[in-house]
Amino acid sequence: MxxxxxxxxxxxxxxxxxxxxxxxxxxxxxxxxxxxxxxxxxxxxxxxxxxxxxxxxxxxPPVLPEARVICIGLNYHAHAAEGSYKDQELPPHPTLFARWTQSLSVDGVPAPVPANEAGLDWEGEIAAYIGRPLVDADAETARKAVVGYSTFNDLTSRVAQKLTSQWILGKNGDNSGPLGPLVTADEVGDLREGLRVQTRVNGTTVQDGNTKDMIYDLGETLSLISRTFTLRPGDIICTGTPEGVGYARTPQWLLQPGDVVEVEVDKLGVLTTPIVGNDYRYGATR
Incomplete structure (x- = not known):
């Protein structure tokens, strides 16, 4: 469904x-x-x-305004190696950051490049939706609480992200969190079994990963979060992106107005986002 x-x-x-x-x-x-x-x-x-x-x-988006949107940073081995942990040992716990629901959008909605950015970076991934309260849950209980998944693109303003050690500013640009339809968990299965995650820019494949490469298991991460605060129905966790992001390339490759970025995930479908100039922010109806 x-x-x-x-x-x-x-x-x-x-x-x-x-x-x-x-x-x-x-x-x-x-x-x-x-x-x-x-x-x-x-x-x-x-x-x-x-x-x-x-x-x-x-x-x-099928998302409550008050929902928490929690994102995992650097959650694929190959992506961690191309970024912050190229020559370092992986940390024992995931890096988590927050998105506000106001940053979310859906398939086909344009995403503007902020004025102080050279472009936007793509991060194709999977979002998971919580279906029942989780308090001090074990990993298996947490996995069973996931009611569905969506394709997701964590479009990132890299200049803003890297101003400080806190990533929230760079991760909450207008329309920078497009979501595909929520596909129920019974049709998707366990992420540990492997789903292919691909991102394309103007038809060129830039990311091609698999959830088997995840560092931090979804159930274990939800369990960790639930020990600090209660996860409630409608909360979302975005599970991280594979290798191939634009900022890590030589030369750097960022999304420009006129580009079209697609995220395709096995069983979840294709999510398409056109990139537009900053003037879109003024007068656009959201």
């Missing part, structure tokens, strides 16, 4: 719908209603929900 957020033009009310393909979607319930009890809504195929044409609604 693939889920999207839909919003009728002129309203701020988001609903969760099942994509039927061919431009059709069936409404399940409200955004808040879904995340209050995801298991209930995923237990059966939709039968009586309103059938919509996706051309008549605005597609938005």
């Amino acid at each position: 693939k889920l999207i957020g839909v919003r009728t033009p002129g309203t701020d009310d988001t609903r969760i719908a099942v994509t039927e393909g061919h431009g059709k979607a069936t409404v399940l319930t409200t955004l808040q209603g879904f995340w209050a009890d995801p298991a209930r809504w995923l237990a059966n195929e939709p039968a009586d929900g309103q059938l919509l044409s996706t051309e008549d609604v605005r597609i938005v």
Whole structure:
């Protein structure tokens, strides 16, 4: 089952719908209603929900405004080797940073290059959605709490990211966190079994990795987080990117206005983001 957020033009009310393909979607319930009890809504195929044409609604992330979006940095061996840990021992715990939900977008929404950046960097990856509360959870319990996954692109403003040791500024540009539809966990399986993660820029493959190369297991990372704060339904963890990012190349290669970046993940589909100039930020309706 693939889920999207839909919003009728002129309203701020988001609903969760099942994509039927061919431009059709069936409404399940409200955004808040879904995340209050995801298991209930995923237990059966939709039968009586309103059938919509996706051309008549605005597609938005299926994400609660108050959700925590937690990202893992340097979570693939090859990516860590091309970056901060080329000649260093890997740390025992993952580097975690936060995104705000306001930075999230969906397939096809343009991402602007901020004024003080030479371009944006791509980071194709997988986002995982939490479906029930986790408090001091063990790794296996945490894995079972994941209700679904999306393709994700952690588009990064490298100048802002590297101003300090804290990454949040560079990771929260406008529309810099595009998400694909939420694909339910039963259709995806365990990331440890291996999913191919690819990123393309203008049709050229720039990343081609596999989740088997992850350093920090998703379940163990969720377990670690849950020992400090409660993870709640609707929270998201973004699992890191493979090698091949633009800043690590010689010469450096960054996304420019007019470029199109795609992230493709096995079982999750293709996520496409056009890159635009900074003037898009002024007057664009989000």
